[in-house]
Amino acid sequence: MLIINMLSKDKLVEIREKAKQIRKDIIEMLGGCGSGHPGGSLSITDILACLYFYKMKINAKEPTWPDRDRLILSKGHAAPALYSALSLAGFFSREYLKTLRQIGSSLQGHPDRTSLAGIEMSTGSLGQGISIANGMAIAAKLDKKGHRIYCIIGDGESQEGQIWEAAMHAGHRKLDNLTVILDHNNLQIDGKVEDIKGMEPVADKWRAFRWNVIDKVDGHDIEQIIKALDKASEHKGSPTIIIADTVKGKGVSFMENNVDFHGKAPNKDETGQALDEIRSCSCEF
Amino acid sequence: MNSKRSEATRDAYGRALVDLGNENKDIVVLDADLSCSTKTSSFRKVFPDRFINCGVAEQDMIGTAAGLAASGKIAFASTFAVFGSGRAWDQVRISVAYPRLNVKIVVSHGGITVGEDGATHQALEDIAIIRALPNMTVIVPADATETYKAIKAVAAFHGPAYVRLGRSAVPVISEDISGEFIIGKSILYRKGSDVTIIACGLMVAAALEAADTLSKEGISARVINMHTIKPIDKTAIIAAAKETKAIVTAEEHSVVGGLGSAVSEIVCEEAPVPVIKVAVEDTFAESGKPADLLEKYGLTPKDIIKAVKHAVAMKKK
Numbered sequence: 001m002l003i004i005n006m007l008s009k010d011k012l013v014e015i016r017e018k019a020k021q022i023r024k025d026i027i028e029m030l031g032g033c034g035s036g037h038p039g040g041s042l043s044i045t046d047i048l049a050c051l052y053f054y055k056m057k058i059n060a061k062e063p064t065w066p067d068r069d070r071l072i073l074s075k076g077h078a079a080p081a082l083y084s085a086l087s088l089a090g091f092f093s094r095e096y097l098k099t100l101r102q103i104g105s106s107l108q109g110h111p112d113r114t115s116l117a118g119i120e121m122s123t124g125s126l127g128q129g130i131s132i133a134n135g136m137a138i139a140a141k142l143d144k145k146g147h148r149i150y151c152i153i154g155d156g157e158s159q160e161g162q163i164w165e166a167a168m169h170a171g172h173r174k175l176d177n178l179t180v181i182l183d184h185n186n187l188q189i190d191g192k193v194e195d196i197k198g199m200e201p202v203a204d205k206w207r208a209f210r211w212n213v214i215d216k217v218d219g220h221d222i223e224q225i226i227k228a229l230d231k232a233s234e235h236k237g238s239p240t241i242i243i244a245d246t247v248k249g250k251g252v253s254f255m256e257n258n259v260d261f262h263g264k265a266p267n268k269d270e271t272g273q274a275l276d277e278i279r280s281c282s283c284e285f
Numbered sequence: 286m287n288s289k290r291s292e293a294t295r296d297a298y299g300r301a302l303v304d305l306g307n308e309n310k311d312i313v314v315l316d317a318d319l320s321c322s323t324k325t326s327s328f329r330k331v332f333p334d335r336f337i338n339c340g341v342a343e344q345d346m347i348g349t350a351a352g353l354a355a356s357g358k359i360a361f362a363s364t365f366a367v368f369g370s371g372r373a374w375d376q377v378r379i380s381v382a383y384p385r386l387n388v389k390i391v392v393s394h395g396g397i398t399v400g401e402d403g404a405t406h407q408a409l410e411d412i413a414i415i416r417a418l419p420n421m422t423v424i425v426p427a428d429a430t431e432t433y434k435a436i437k438a439v440a441a442f443h444g445p446a447y448v449r450l451g452r453s454a455v456p457v458i459s460e461d462i463s464g465e466f467i468i469g470k471s472i473l474y475r476k477g478s479d480v481t482i483i484a485c486g487l488m489v490a491a492a493l494e495a496a497d498t499l500s501k502e503g504i505s506a507r508v509i510n511m512h513t514i515k516p517i518d519k520t521a522i523i524a525a526a527k528e529t530k531a532i533v534t535a536e537e538h539s540v541v542g543g544l545g546s547a548v549s550e551i552v553c554e555e556a557p558v559p560v561i562k563v564a565v566e567d568t569f570a571e572s573g574k575p576a577d578l579l580e581k582y583g584l585t586p587k588d589i590i591k592a593v594k595h596a597v598a599m600k601k602k
Contacts, residue, residue, distance in 0.1 A: 066357075112383070112384075113355070113384045114383075114384055114385055120355065121351070121352075121355060121380070121384065122379065122380070122383050122384040123379070124379065125375055125378075125379040128344075128348050128375075128376060128379055128380050130348075131344070131345045131346075131347070131348025131349050131351070131352065131376070131380070132348050132349075132351055132352040132355065132380060133352060134345075134348070134349050134352060135348065135349040135350060135351060135352020135353040135354070135355070135356065135360075136352040136353070136355060136356050137352075138337060138349065138352070138353060139313075139352065139353050139356030139357070139358055140356070142313070142334065142335065142358075143356075161344070162342075162344045162345055162348065162376070165339075165340075165342035165344060165345035166345050166348065166349075168340070168342070169339060169340070169342065169345055169349065172340075
């Protein structure tokens with residue numbers, strides 16, 4: 001609690017404002033280009049705001065700074081949220097967000113590390129991110145570097161076998177410079193995770209794979225996310241997973257918990273309504 | 286040209302890795318519980334800190350290698366060819382080829398000379414599925430000497446590569462370890478004017494043996510060692526087509542999508558002449574002794590000779 005007490009009210013307000021801007025960007029980008037994945041982008045928005053504007057050591061002026069922290073967005077379809085955060089962090093112009101999914105743009109439908117500074121890994125085929133993060137965490141240990149590796153995965157994504165291969169690997173190697181955040185929004189394209197292929201008790205699964213588990217974290221409460229991220233980086237001897245309870249489509253009433261908005265962009269009217277809702281919201285969830 | 290010695294290409298890989306490990310601290314080696322078979326065990330013994338055994342998890346291994354490469358390491362990832370290509374193909378596609386990371390997938394047990402383990406362990410389609418990926422380099426060394434040089438060459442070049450090695454001992458064609466090896470540049474092993482045999486892997490030695498026999502019968506066969514399947518040496522293929530007007534390809538791979546297909550793609554567009562493929566027909570093979578399998582599935586010098594005569598006859602029509 002000490003750290004949270006030390007975190008100024010101004011900083012909390014700033015992070016909430018960033019999250020609000022990311023939400024607006026997601027809706028504007030997807031509404032503008034007519035395709036993309038709003039649900040899973042909105043569910044990780046507050047987590048990304050905490051990572052980019054509180055936790056991660058990064059330098060937009062030197063994107064390949066060797067000592068930077070790294071984020072792998074394993075659930076690559078949430079790219080719009082990541083692009084917005086990178087733009088707000090100064091990696092590229094705000095204006096460039098409008099090029100999402102357009103021919104010739106570096107803002108590909110799913111992240112492409114070869115075309116955009118700040119993207120640590122190309123992702124999109126689910127389940128691959130933790131293995132990448134493990135490789136980066138092993139490299140940091142080999143080089144005796146102190147930076148951390150972050151990886152965001154989805155709960156539908158956790159049905160991929162490679163997630164568990166990688167979980168076993170990181171647990172075995174005690175990669176305590178790795179924090180994985182599970183965007184636990186309970187939905188996947190075809191419906192509820194529990195109806196399609198349930199993975200509860202999820203916290204027990206990760207504990208069984210020798211991970212430090214921080215669960216029951218409200219993935220939209222900035223103070224709770226920050227506290228969990230700080231606890232994770234203090235933990236020694238095993239990798240940490242933060243199980244963040246989130247709401248798919250968070251912040252837009254008609255998208256919340258609605259699988260229809262997994263991979264469907266809002267139309268013109270919906271875009272307007274969504275932006276009105278976000279603008280008028282305190283975003284203090 | 287043939288020396289008397291035989292050695293498995295995977296053994297030369299083990300030696301090359303140790304030398305590379307001594308030369309460059311950024312070399313890391315990954316394996317998926319097959320280090321004694323792939324010969325990465327040689328590296329493991331000398332550099333245990335830089336050896337990462339991923340257990341029986343090839344998909345995770347390829348991803349881990351990509352993460353290491355994205356952090357500046359030169360990551361060699363090894364397993365059997367069936368697993369490094371097929372089992373982990375999507376990981377190779379998304380985590381290695383698409384982001385053009387410096388991962389070297391060096392696989393052993395390519396082709397039917399795996400032998401007794403049978404069809405599940407005999408990679409006959411790996412060249413096809415890996416060369417279909419953009420940004421990939423695909424190399425099939427002919428012998429142990431060439432393997433050593435190829436491993437050094439892929440370590441020196443920045444980008445993804447797939448190097449296919451074999452389980453069984455194969456004739457050492459040349460002992461010249463200092464000779465040049467350039468990725469994408471084939472080697473002319475024998476001059477000839479009636480036909481060109483373009484081979485890779487252990488079929489290079491078979492091609493040379495076939496050329497000897499053919500020369501006694503009055504057929505002058507050019508022999509090219511096409512060690513790099515991608516990017517393929519177009520210049521040498523076009524020259525062979527134009528100058529000898531008939532081509533035979535020879536590979537320890539399926540007739541679908543391998544060296545024969547790669548050569549045909551060039552010949553069809555640039556200099557159409559007959560191309561006859563010596564390769565495994567579109568089938569799974571089976572358990573057996575390597576030599577017996579080569580015989581049964583048509584990968585002997587005799588089969589090359591038959592194909593050459595067919596190609597020469599077609600040319601005359």
